[in-house]
Amino acid sequence: SCEISNPLGKDTCEALFRVKTPPKCQREPxxxxxxxxxxxxxKIPINGK
Structure with missing residues (x-):
């Protein structure tokens, strides 16, 4: 699921993601x-396609 938020509120949605390459963390939590x-x-920044 996805969650987006800003100072005015937040919303969630469900989505299907097609992973083309394994994700890689940009830093350790x-x-x-x-x-x-x-x-x-x-929240951990990641790279991937």
């Missing part, structure tokens, strides 16, 4: 700690 049962969202 920072270490995170989250309480048990909580949700963690991480």
């Amino acid at each position: 920072d270490e995170q700690r989250v309480p048990l049962g909580e949700t963690l969202k991480v």
